[in-house]
Amino acid sequence: MKAKFVTASMVLALAAFPAAAQKKYDPGASDTEIRIGNTNPYSGPASAYGTIGKTIAAYFTMVNEQGGINGRKVRFITYDDGYSPPKTVEMARKLVEQDQVLFLFQTLGTPSNTAIHKYMNMKKVPQMHVATGATKWNDPANFKWTMGWQPNYQDEAKSYVRYLLKEKPNAKIGILYQNDDYGKDYVKGIKDGLGAKAKSMIVAEVSYEVADPTVDSQIVQLQQSGADVFFNITTPKFAAQAIRKAYDIGWKPLHFLNNVSTSVASVLTPAGLDKSVGLISTAYIKDPTDKQWENDPAIKKWQTFMKKYYPEGSLIDNSNVYGYTVASTLHQVLKQAGNDLTRENIMKQAASVKGLKIDTLLPGIVIQTGAKDYAPIQSVQLMRFNGKQWERFGQIIDSSM
Amino acid sequence: MTRKQILLIGVLLVIACALPFVVSNYRTFQFTLVMVYATALLGLNILTGYNGQISLGHGAFYALGAYCAAVLMDQAGAPYWATIPAAAAVCLVAGFLFGLPALRLEGLYLALATFALGVAMPQLLKYDHFAKWTGGVQGIVIAKPEAPWGLPLNPDQWLYFFTLAVTLVMFLLAWNLLRGRIGRALVAIRDQHIAAEAMGVNNAIYKSLAFGVSAMYTGVAGALSAIAIQYVAPDSFNIFVSIVFVVGIVVGGLASISGALYGALFIQFVPNIADEISKAAPWAIFGIFMIGFVYLMPTGVAGAVRLLLARRKS
Amino acid sequence: MDALLHQILAGLATGGIYASLALALVMIYQATHLVNFAQGEMAMFTTYIAWSLVNAGMPYWAAFFITIVFAFAMGVLIERIIIRPVEDAPVLAVVVVFIALLVILNSVAGWIYTYTIKSFPSPFPKDAFVATKYMSPHEMGAIGITLVVLLLLFAFFRFTPLGLAMRAAAQNPQSSRLVGIRVGWMLALGWGLAAAVGAVAGMMVAPIVYLDPNMMGGILLYAFAGALLGGIDSPGGAVVGGFAVGVLENVLGAFVIGNELKLPMALVLIIGVLLVRPSGFFGKVHVTRV
Amino acid sequence: MALLEVKKLHAAYGQTRVLHGIDFTMEEGTITALLGANGAGKTTTLRALCGMVRTEGEVRFAGHDIGRRKTEDIARLGIAHVPDGRGTFLNLTTEENLRLGGYARRDKKAVEADIERMFGHFPRLKERRRQQAGTLSGGEQQMLAVSRALMMKPKLMLLDEPSFGLAPLLVRELFQILRRINDAERVSMLLVEQNAAMALDLADQAYLIETGRVVQSGSAAALKRDDSVRKSYLGY
Numbered sequence A: 001m002k003a004k005f006v007t008a009s010m011v012l013a014l015a016a017f018p019a020a021a022q023k024k025y026d027p028g029a030s031d032t033e034i035r036i037g038n039t040n041p042y043s044g045p046a047s048a049y050g051t052i053g054k055t056i057a058a059y060f061t062m063v064n065e066q067g068g069i070n071g072r073k074v075r076f077i078t079y080d081d082g083y084s085p086p087k088t089v090e091m092a093r094k095l096v097e098q099d100q101v102l103f104l105f106q107t108l109g110t111p112s113n114t115a116i117h118k119y120m121n122m123k124k125v126p127q128m129h130v131a132t133g134a135t136k137w138n139d140p141a142n143f144k145w146t147m148g149w150q151p152n153y154q155d156e157a158k159s160y161v162r163y164l165l166k167e168k169p170n171a172k173i174g175i176l177y178q179n180d181d182y183g184k185d186y187v188k189g190i191k192d193g194l195g196a197k198a199k200s201m202i203v204a205e206v207s208y209e210v211a212d213p214t215v216d217s218q219i220v221q222l223q224q225s226g227a228d229v230f231f232n233i234t235t236p237k238f239a240a241q242a243i244r245k246a247y248d249i250g251w252k253p254l255h256f257l258n259n260v261s262t263s264v265a266s267v268l269t270p271a272g273l274d275k276s277v278g279l280i281s282t283a284y285i286k287d288p289t290d291k292q293w294e295n296d297p298a299i300k301k302w303q304t305f306m307k308k309y310y311p312e313g314s315l316i317d318n319s320n321v322y323g324y325t326v327a328s329t330l331h332q333v334l335k336q337a338g339n340d341l342t343r344e345n346i347m348k349q350a351a352s353v354k355g356l357k358i359d360t361l362l363p364g365i366v367i368q369t370g371a372k373d374y375a376p377i378q379s380v381q382l383m384r385f386n387g388k389q390w391e392r393f394g395q396i397i398d399s400s401m
Numbered sequence B: 001m002t003r004k005q006i007l008l009i010g011v012l013l014v015i016a017c018a019l020p021f022v023v024s025n026y027r028t029f030q031f032t033l034v035m036v037y038a039t040a041l042l043g044l045n046i047l048t049g050y051n052g053q054i055s056l057g058h059g060a061f062y063a064l065g066a067y068c069a070a071v072l073m074d075q076a077g078a079p080y081w082a083t084i085p086a087a088a089a090v091c092l093v094a095g096f097l098f099g100l101p102a103l104r105l106e107g108l109y110l111a112l113a114t115f116a117l118g119v120a121m122p123q124l125l126k127y128d129h130f131a132k133w134t135g136g137v138q139g140i141v142i143a144k145p146e147a148p149w150g151l152p153l154n155p156d157q158w159l160y161f162f163t164l165a166v167t168l169v170m171f172l173l174a175w176n177l178l179r180g181r182i183g184r185a186l187v188a189i190r191d192q193h194i195a196a197e198a199m200g201v202n203n204a205i206y207k208s209l210a211f212g213v214s215a216m217y218t219g220v221a222g223a224l225s226a227i228a229i230q231y232v233a234p235d236s237f238n239i240f241v242s243i244v245f246v247v248g249i250v251v252g253g254l255a256s257i258s259g260a261l262y263g264a265l266f267i268q269f270v271p272n273i274a275d276e277i278s279k280a281a282p283w284a285i286f287g288i289f290m291i292g293f294v295y296l297m298p299t300g301v302a303g304a305v306r307l308l309l310a311r312r313k314s
Numbered sequence C: 001m002d003a004l005l006h007q008i009l010a011g012l013a014t015g016g017i018y019a020s021l022a023l024a025l026v027m028i029y030q031a032t033h034l035v036n037f038a039q040g041e042m043a044m045f046t047t048y049i050a051w052s053l054v055n056a057g058m059p060y061w062a063a064f065f066i067t068i069v070f071a072f073a074m075g076v077l078i079e080r081i082i083i084r085p086v087e088d089a090p091v092l093a094v095v096v097v098f099i100a101l102l103v104i105l106n107s108v109a110g111w112i113y114t115y116t117i118k119s120f121p122s123p124f125p126k127d128a129f130v131a132t133k134y135m136s137p138h139e140m141g142a143i144g145i146t147l148v149v150l151l152l153l154f155a156f157f158r159f160t161p162l163g164l165a166m167r168a169a170a171q172n173p174q175s176s177r178l179v180g181i182r183v184g185w186m187l188a189l190g191w192g193l194a195a196a197v198g199a200v201a202g203m204m205v206a207p208i209v210y211l212d213p214n215m216m217g218g219i220l221l222y223a224f225a226g227a228l229l230g231g232i233d234s235p236g237g238a239v240v241g242g243f244a245v246g247v248l249e250n251v252l253g254a255f256v257i258g259n260e261l262k263l264p265m266a267l268v269l270i271i272g273v274l275l276v277r278p279s280g281f282f283g284k285v286h287v288t289r290v
Numbered sequence D: 001m002a003l004l005e006v007k008k009l010h011a012a013y014g015q016t017r018v019l020h021g022i023d024f025t026m027e028e029g030t031i032t033a034l035l036g037a038n039g040a041g042k043t044t045t046l047r048a049l050c051g052m053v054r055t056e057g058e059v060r061f062a063g064h065d066i067g068r069r070k071t072e073d074i075a076r077l078g079i080a081h082v083p084d085g086r087g088t089f090l091n092l093t094t095e096e097n098l099r100l101g102g103y104a105r106r107d108k109k110a111v112e113a114d115i116e117r118m119f120g121h122f123p124r125l126k127e128r129r130r131q132q133a134g135t136l137s138g139g140e141q142q143m144l145a146v147s148r149a150l151m152m153k154p155k156l157m158l159l160d161e162p163s164f165g166l167a168p169l170l171v172r173e174l175f176q177i178l179r180r181i182n183d184a185e186r187v188s189m190l191l192v193e194q195n196a197a198m199a200l201d202l203a204d205q206a207y208l209i210e211t212g213r214v215v216q217s218g219s220a221a222a223l224k225r226d227d228s229v230r231k232s233y234l235g236y
Helices: A001-015 A047-065 A085-098 A110-123 A153-167 A183-202 A215-226 A237-248 A264-271 A297-310 A320-338 A343-350 B002-022 B025-049 B059-075 B078-103 B105-126 B128-135 B155-179 B181-191 B195-199 B204-227 B239-252 B257-277 B280-297 B298-314 C002-032 C040-056 C061-088 C091-113 C137-159 C160-172 C173-178 C183-209 C217-230 C235-255 C257-274 D042-049 D071-077 D092-103 D108-121 D123-127 D138-151 D169-183 D196-202 D220-225 D227-234
Strands: A033-040 A075-081 A103-105 A173-178 A202-208 A230-233 A256-257 A278-285 A378-387 A390-392 D004-013 D016-026 D029-036 D053-063 D079-082 D156-160 D189-191 D204-209 D212-219
Touching: A001 B155, A001 D212, A033 A047, A033 A202, A047 A075, A047 A297, A047 A320, A047 C091, A075 A085, A075 B257, A085 A110, A085 B025, A085 B204, A110 A183, A153 A183, A153 A230, A153 A278, A153 A378, A173 A183, A173 A237, A173 D227, A183 A202, A183 A230, A202 A215, A202 C257, A215 C002, A215 C235, A215 C257, A230 A237, A230 D071, A237 A256, A278 A390, A278 D220, A297 A320, A320 B155, A320 C160, A343 B025, A390 D071, B002 B025, B002 B155, B025 B155, B025 B204, B025 B239, B025 B257, B059 B078, B059 B105, B059 B128, B059 B204, B078 B105, B078 D042, B105 B128, B105 B239, B105 C217, B155 B181, B155 B204, B155 B257, B155 D138, B181 B204, B239 B257, B239 B280, B239 B298, B239 C091, B257 B298, B280 C061, B280 C091, C002 C040, C002 C137, C002 C160, C002 C183, C002 C217, C002 C235, C040 C061, C040 C091, C040 C217, C061 C091, C061 C183, C137 C160, C137 C183, C137 C235, C160 C173, C160 C183, C160 D092, C173 D071, C183 D227, C217 C235, C217 C257, C235 C257, D004 D042, D004 D196, D016 D042, D016 D053, D016 D204, D016 D212, D029 D042, D029 D169, D029 D196, D042 D053, D042 D079, D042 D156, D042 D189, D071 D079, D079 D138, D092 D108, D108 D123, D108 D138, D123 D138, D138 D156, D138 D169, D169 D189, D169 D196, D196 D220, D204 D220, D204 D227, D212 D220, D220 D227
Parallel strands: A033 A075, A033 A103, A173 A202, A173 A230, A230 A256, A256 A278, D029 D189, D029 D204, D079 D156, D156 D189
Antiparallel strands: A278 A378, A378 A390, D004 D016, D004 D053, D204 D212
16 A cells, blocks of 8 residues: 555656656755755844844745655754855855755845855855845856846836836936945946936935934935935835935925835835825835735735744734745745755756746736746836825836846 | 973964864864954954054954955956965054054044944945945955965865964964063053153054054954955945954953964854854844853953963962 | 035934933943943833833823833943943953943844834924924924933032032042942942933934834944044033034035045044044043053 | 950952051040051051951941941941042042032031031132142142041041141141041041151050051050150151
8 A cells, every 4th residue: 555655656756757757866955854054144234134034944844844845844054144244155155065955045135145156156056046136146157056036126226217217208316325235236227227318317326324323414415406306225214214304304206215115014104104105116025014915815824824933023024025935936946846856956947937926926926037047036016105005007017128 | 481382382283284184174164264363353452452552443454454355366466375465564554554643542532433443444445436446335256266286285275274374473473572572562551651651662653553563463364364255345344343353352361362362263153153042133142152251251261261270380 | 505504404413313322421431431332222222112112002201201210220230230240350341241232232122123113203293383394393302302311410410419429439439439439339320320311312313213223323433423522521512522423424425525435534533623632522631640 | 345446457459468467446536546667557457447458357346347348338337538649539629529528428418517617627628619629739638638538427537648748837737627626526536647756746546567567556645755666756
């Protein structure tokens, strides 16, 4: 009886994965376990993002309780790098060389990932679905072992610009950006999108540092510049300050807010919902605090998951939906890889996700990769805040166009 | 030095040389970092421990050294070993120049000035007009050195021995410097600056020199770290680097050469231990470790070791 | 002209933030002759307490005063339990304990309250008659509260025996013991007061910058600079210094050097001033006796 | 019962032992002088009484065992120490210095009156009442130190070299005032002095200390007549 069952499942497996009939393993994979490595800033100035690592860990606890992936348990090993690239290098090496993980997943931060970029590719260990929106992760020709996940910052910026050029071709643009790789990537996207018009259209470009207490002075500068369009490239705290300050001093530009800070509960509510009316942004993930998803089954499911597996986590933090969604993506990739758990195959499977729908993604947004397309999410949709919730408008756009 | 001490150092050296053949490449890399930190801490200890000038911004010199190495390799194609003396020279001068106005600043004021330097450095590194050289917010990726002369060493082992050699030279130099007249003068200035002046010690020169030499050490460490990490970026040198250095010299032992080594072990490994204990609040664990060390060994690990040895003798 | 005025007023608003924390730094300095690097994190932590109370439905002012009492107790306890054992240790060992406190409080706050920003209520009416486009009613109210705290502190130190004893204990602990002052408790009291002042600062700052565990992180350096600029032993000086730093920073950023370098530039200027005038604007010039 | 009883008092600074078993007693209302060469342990004796150094042995003051108590508690029991170097709060005003003397007193109301009384004893201080004490002359600071101690309404005053650095005329004036206070307010005084002649004139009792031990004692008058004392300390 038992033997029969085994044969049956073998047949099934053969049918599902004809190429991967035999079990094949690289370090980190076995009949019982898949070891996955990760670094996250659990301490230090960027510790706000640490919650992503915790959500992912919780996700795989859930997966394991439900029987694992193809019968294997996932061991998610995550270390604190304090958002310091040298520490990321140390921890990545620990994961690869000592803990012998099959691959790294969702290592967070552009500088941190840049620091291990070469190493991972030299070692031929996948640097999977990195948690940064820089463009350079979509470069399979040169860095075959590294793949991004979220829409990249430059493309997002370009989708705003396209909209702007259509709606308001004579705009005077003011930009507020965080003075780091993330902010500068957006600025580059805006300028590339504007092309030759950038010089004449951008009337003010001001930056702030993460350690600045407020951006009030910058908002005043932007208003004084006479700008009538505001690109708000800021992280949640500063986004909320900027929205409030602009409103309070009576500056009413066409206001583009970057996707990083679209949370209704943790950005717009602190800023004031009445002050946020008219903001334009993009999204690809459902915001659990947006009224329109209040009774959404996916968000309900996510909430149940949070309560059970990560009870200390915040239910209003978009990062936790993000973590859940990206972990779901990996879940799919690993399912697809079947019994061929080699690094080569993991990368191959990751690069052949076709139209994957995850229910916490916005309707119409799919995950799509190819051998030459290492950018899983490229479609976004513009949206406008109406004082209560975000209203999506226009078509789903392939932001890389 | 007594024969016993020479013997002890000999044994330590043999262990240090054998280490990369015994432990994994990853551990070898970690110990390379320990030596890098030890050199940096030794620099800070010369200034703060021996000379009594507090610096809350030594991460700035660490960054300067690292960027010297990275920019020279990236822009001028300089070989990695040549960047060490270059970083040393640049930081010596930078430290000396910073030390000149700092002469007029004492205690809290010096703390503020150095703190400010530490905070401002990353902002200078990413400043647009320097981005041509510094790579701006993106930083600079550099290549890892291979073992020369066909030595049968992998890059990690080679880097380890290279760092070990530099560290040994730096420690020997410091030992020579500090046990002699200059060392005594530095300590005299720390303990009784007016009396030292009366005894004919030129406070101004010694204090700025201490700043320069200290910055040089930390700069050399920075250059070594850039080569070991193969990457520099403004985010690698935030103010916490400076703060952690201060923690390192206090926990290791102020005004002690061996203290730099203990401190380096602390700042390299304790955060990892803290992370293992709690993902929820790793810093809280790290903080508890700091308090614990200061309570148990108020004069640092080096001080505690000294006490222990003295007690065993008597 | 309007631009300059606007920047100056915005600078005063931010300067008020620096001033209130600088005041707390000066408080501890007066009691212990040390600068407490954990001051900002203590303020942040107590502000979370206030936030919890308000969220539990307590009226604002009740929460305000309970938080001040809590902060005072926390300051006293920290001194008695954590700082006491290193009282006689080298200054830098105490600094390390401060750093430890800073990272512990930061980390624990993040753990308990998560890192999403929280809005903190303002006690001042939203559309008060003073509201202008230059400064919100809260910003003006916060400056007012800072000045009230300053006045109270001034009166406490100048006119009460306890205030006098605290000044004495900081200056000359030995002689203070000889007249029967319990110096250890004066230090604890200094910590308590500083924590209480910090709590007020936190509750005034939070509505402006939003409450999160890193709320005070960037402010510490400015407050430190403001305190030294005004004179580290002068509460009034600290407040003036804080405002000066806020305005200086804005004006430099907007008109002189740009935002990327305004902080380095402001610090260079402040240190320049201190080189010429080491005791700050209002600090006492000490007679050093050999 | 004696006001102050000291038995087998030992004291040390770190490893260095300074007192090797001092014994002496003091009656209430008297002035007692401790004489001895530099480094004999006079100042240390005073510091030991106030709990400012590590000690062994027994110290009883007005019925309390104070050998193990903290300095501030001893002060609150009624011992006022005028330390060497005067212990002035240099950055506070003259008046604030005086007020601190009355800090631990319960009769807060009387403090104001006592401040005026001190100004009565030392009119120079009244002129300087709003000045920073650091700007006072040496003599004025000495007067301030004595006044600050008196403000505590002590039962016993410990005076460490009150004449140090003062002009002879001032010393005489100061000693007269001390005598007057002793007579009028029955404040006992334990006096350490280099100037043995003046000390013996003022004191009722005297003890001679050498290398941390009492080597001779007796009434001031008797010691003054003693040959060896005369030779070693009085210089005639």
